[in-house]
Amino acid sequence: MPELPEVEVTRRRLERDLVGKRFTQVVLRVAKLRIPVPPELTEILPGLTLQAITRRGKYLLFDCGSGSLLIHLGMTGFLRLLQVFSPPEKHDHIDFLFDDTLLLRFHDPRKFGIVNWFTGEPGQQPLLADIGPEPLTDAFTGGYLFNAARGRSVTIKQLIMNSAVVAGVGNIYANEALYRAGIRPDRAAGSLTLHECSLLAASVRSVLEESISAGINCLVTAETIAYYPQELKVYGRGGEVCSECDGMLDEMRLGNRSTVFCRNCQI
DNA sequence: AGAATTACCTGAGCGC
DNA sequence: TGCGCTCAGGTAATTC
Numbered sequence: 153m154p155e156l157p158e159v160e161v162t163r164r165r166l167e168r169d170l171v172g173k174r175f176t177q178v179v180l181r182v183a184k185l186r187i188p189v190p191p192e193l194t195e196i197l198p199g200l201t202l203q204a205i206t207r208r209g210k211y212l213l214f215d216c217g218s219g220s221l222l223i224h225l226g227m228t229g230f231l232r233l234l235q236v237f238s239p240p241e242k243h244d245h246i247d248f249l250f251d252d253t254l255l256l257r258f259h260d261p262r263k264f265g266i267v268n269w270f271t272g273e274p275g276q277q278p279l280l281a282d283i284g285p286e287p288l289t290d291a292f293t294g295g296y297l298f299n300a301a302r303g304r305s306v307t308i309k310q311l312i313m314n315s316a317v318v319a320g321v322g323n324i325y326a327n328e329a330l331y332r333a334g335i336r337p338d339r340a341a342g343s344l345t346l347h348e349c350s351l352l353a354a355s356v357r358s359v360l361e362e363s364i365s366a367g368i369n370c371l372v373t374a375e376t377i378a379y380y381p382q383e384l385k386v387y388g389r390g391g392e393v394c395s396e397c398d399g400m401l402d403e404m405r406l407g408n409r410s411t412v413f414c415r416n417c418q419i
Numbered sequence: 420a421g422a423a424t425t426a427c428c429t430g431a432g433c434g435c
Numbered sequence: 436t437g438c439g440c441t442c443a444g445g446t447a448a449t450t451c
Binding site for chain 1: 421422427430
C-alpha cells in the first residue's frame, strides 16, 4: 500500500513529467470513492496549467493556479503515466490528459482513495487542516514528540500513526521505526522519555528517507510508479527470526492494526 | 479532550 | 468449482 515514501516518489516522478503541462481532458468513469469525486472536475480542469505538485502527509496536491487537485491513494490506489490511447482496465477510475499527449491514470480497486478539488489555501481545506508536522522537516523533533505524548495513555504506535500528531506515518513505517528505535509498540505514549522520543523521531525520519531513496534508485517505470521492493525488518515478518538477535518476532494487534516487534530488542 | 469503535471497499486466501 | 468467511488497512466520523 502506498505510504509516505511511495507517495513522495510518485510526486517526484510526476513533477518531472507533468509540471508546466496543460490539462486537456478529464475522463471520470467511477466517481464513487471514499469521498465522491466532484463531477465538475471534467469542466474545471481542461485549459488549466499544472503549476506544481506538492505533498502533505500522504496527500498529493496538484496546484492548478485557480485551485488544486487533491489526490490520496488510500490503500490500493496508484497513478500511472501511460500512452494516450491505452484502453482502461478494471478499477481505472479517472484519466487526466495533458497536452493531448500524456495520460495520467488513477487506479484504485478498493476505492479508499480520494480525488477532490479545492480553492484557496491548502491549510484551510478540511482534509488538510488538522494534519501535524511533516516527519521529514525540522518541525518533527524528539521534543515535539515528547510534548505530544505527554499524559497520553494510547500506545506509542497509535500515537505516531495519528495524523494530527505527525503526518503520513502508516502502519508499515510505524512498525519499522519502533523496531529501529528499540521501543515496544505497546508502550503507553506518555511513558516515553525525552531521549526515547528523540530516538523514535530520528528513526521515523530515517526509515522514511531510506525508503524514498530506495524508490528513487530503483528503476521506476511508468507502469509502477508507486510500488517498489523494499527491505522491511519487521512488518509482515511475525514468527520469523529477528535480524538483530536469535529471538522470534512477535505479533499483536494495536488499534486493530497488525503489529510486529521483537521482545528482546524492543523495550 | 482523548480514547475506542465503526464505516468505507474489494481481492486474496482458506475451509468446506 | 464455487460459496462464504476473514483479513488487509488510511482516514473520517461517530460514540463513549
